[in-house]
Amino acid sequence: MRRLVATTILTLVTVACLAGTAHAGRRVLFTPSLHLGATYNDDVQYLGKGDMEFTANPRLKLEIDSERTQHTITANLTRYKYGDIAELDRTETDITLDTIYAATERLTLSSNVSYSTDYTLGKSEEELGIVADKVRRGSLSLGGRAAYMLTERTQVGLSFNHFDRQYAEEYVDSSGNTLSGDISWAATERLTLLGSLTTSEYDSQFNDGGTGNFNSYGGSVGFDYQLTEIWGLTGSYGHQWYTNKLDTGGIDRTISEDGSTFELGVDWEYERSKGHLKYGRDTTSGLTGSTLDRDRLEFYHQYETTERSLLELRASMTQTESDGVLSTSKSRNLNYGASWWYDMTEDHRFWIGWSHSTNENLINNKDRDRNSYFVRFDFTFPDEWTLGGAR
Numbered sequence: 331m332r333r334l335v336a337t338t339i340l341t342l343v344t345v346a347c348l349a350g351t352a353h354a355g356r357r358v359l360f361t362p363s364l365h366l367g368a369t370y371n372d373d374v375q376y377l378g379k380g381d382m383e384f385t386a387n388p389r390l391k392l393e394i395d396s397e398r399t400q401h402t403i404t405a406n407l408t409r410y411k412y413g414d415i416a417e418l419d420r421t422e423t424d425i426t427l428d429t430i431y432a433a434t435e436r437l438t439l440s441s442n443v444s445y446s447t448d449y450t451l452g453k454s455e456e457e458l459g460i461v462a463d464k465v466r467r468g469s470l471s472l473g474g475r476a477a478y479m480l481t482e483r484t485q486v487g488l489s490f491n492h493f494d495r496q497y498a499e500e501y502v503d504s505s506g507n508t509l510s511g512d513i514s515w516a517a518t519e520r521l522t523l524l525g526s527l528t529t530s531e532y533d534s535q536f537n538d539g540g541t542g543n544f545n546s547y548g549g550s551v552g553f554d555y556q557l558t559e560i561w562g563l564t565g566s567y568g569h570q571w572y573t574n575k576l577d578t579g580g581i582d583r584t585i586s587e588d589g590s591t592f593e594l595g596v597d598w599e600y601e602r603s604k605g606h607l608k609y610g611r612d613t614t615s616g617l618t619g620s621t622l623d624r625d626r627l628e629f630y631h632q633y634e635t636t637e638r639s640l641l642e643l644r645a646s647m648t649q650t651e652s653d654g655v656l657s658t659s660k661s662r663n664l665n666y667g668a669s670w671w672y673d674m675t676e677d678h679r680f681w682i683g684w685s686h687s688t689n690e691n692l693i694n695n696k697d698r699d700r701n702s703y704f705v706r707f708d709f710t711f712p713d714e715w716t717l718g719g720a721r
Contacts, residue, residue, distance in 0.1 A: 359393040360713045367681075368541035374415055375451065376461055376689065376698045382413040386677075398432040418464060422448040435477040444471045450501070455663045458616060458624070458650050461689055461698075466498040483516040493532075502619040506532020506544070524552040524566065534619050540578020543617055546570050550591065565594045570613070574621060576655065585655060589613050589623070604641075605631030620652040620659070638673040642683075649692075660692040669704075681706040 365387040372380040387408040394401040405425045412418050424446035431439045447468050454462035473491040480486060489512070494505040512526040527549045534542035547628040550568025557563055568591040575584045595608035608628045616622045636638050645666035652659045667685025674680055681705050690697040 332660070338384045351569065357395045358395075359391075359395075361388045361391040361710055363391070363708065363710040365389070365706060365708050367704055369704040371700060371702040373698070373700035374412070375418065375464075376700065379415070381415050384411045385409065385414075386411075390664070400428075400430040400504070402426075402428045412489055413705040418451065420430050420449050420451070420464065420466075422446070425450070438477045440475045440477075442471065442473040450497075455687070455689065456648065456663075458614070458622065458648065458661075460616075460650065460659070460661050460663070465500050467501075468496050470494040482608075487512045487514075500537070502537070502542075502615075503535040504532050504615065504619075506530060520556040522554040524550075524554065526550050526568075528570075532615075534615075536578040536619060538578055540576070540581075542578065543575040544572060544615070544621075545574075546572035548591075550674075552593070560598055560600060561598045563595070564597075566645075567592055572613075575656075576619075578619070579656070581655065583655065585621075585653075587653075605629070616652060616657075616659070620656045622652055622659075623641065624648040625649045635670070642671075644668075644670045651692075657695065662690045662692060664688040665691075677712065679708040681708070706719050 365385070367385045367387075369383045369385070370380065371383060374381045374383070385408060387406065389407075390403075390405045392401075392403040394403075406423065408422045410418070410420050410422075414702045424444065426442070426444040426557070429441045433439055445468070447466065450462035450465045450467065454460050471491065471493050473489065475487060475489040477485055477487040489508075489510045491508045492506070496503045508528065508530040510526055510528040512524065514525075515523045517523055527547075529545075529547040530542070531545045534544070536542070548568055548570030550566050552566030553564065555563045569588065570591065571586075571588040573584065573586045576582070591610075591612045593608070593610040595606060597606040598604060606628075608626075610626045612624055614622050614624050625648070629643075629645045631643045645664075647662065647664050650659070650663040665685060665687045667683060669681060669683030671679050679721055681704070683706075684701065686699070686701050688697055688699050
């Protein structure tokens, strides 16, 4: 993993330097920012006690654009500090490079490289519907895509992604690759039809020295339909076949199954408000290596209360159930809340908000609730210039 980290950082620096010096006349936008926040949680990590959480998040964003190329480099560092529960203090970082290159009028190439170090706190509830211990993880992602316009209405694409995720302890390390091809056809001005074929493989390394190998292939069809100028509808259905080979904890099995994926969403946009409602079902991998069936529901709506302020409402549900091979679990996480922000200046923003979370163990019918209240200040300092010219 250290070699991968070094390679990632070197790649980011090298490409940034090349992008910044190859040609004069490039547009460069450099945006450092600082985000400071304080949150009171009445049941931190469902430990039975409340505490204050203070966050400091400096960010750097560098955008380098030319006539045919766009580079975006972002770097984040977030420090979490608690008033009493010091064992939950932590620092998280991530760095990302996105590149888009218009090779011809019809062909567009894009790539993404990212590396992050974070902790499972909070994120596992959003992703998997479960409450996880504080465990550090490092994640590397490399991806590329080629998109080609066959006609004015038809586009085909080929995408590849590699990931590598390692945990400091307890949970299962994994790495793998995904290759997919897709096609989109604008049947009418309002209706676009979609199709894709995907194959993926990833390997797992268990703490007892055991291993796992997961292979899958499948396809999906979908649509994007603009019902009116305000309302839109999207949907997709897919089916996948997979083989999971496990050799860990006294289990030596090969499991061959198939399953369906489904997504349906509606979105709206008025003059001063917009939002969406989405539902999806898929199969994913849990922290312990189990195969999970996952259902996700999400609602979001924002309303511009004034030219400088905006009200946000959001709610989500994530439910997962394991296949029972490595472990038996069934859990659900509910979250809803509201926030309001006000632009003090063009580059300075003030936030306040509240959220409520409920985590349910659906096997023993136990649930836990908590509320959190936050205040945050955002400060951005954008600076733009042209290489080879005056600022």
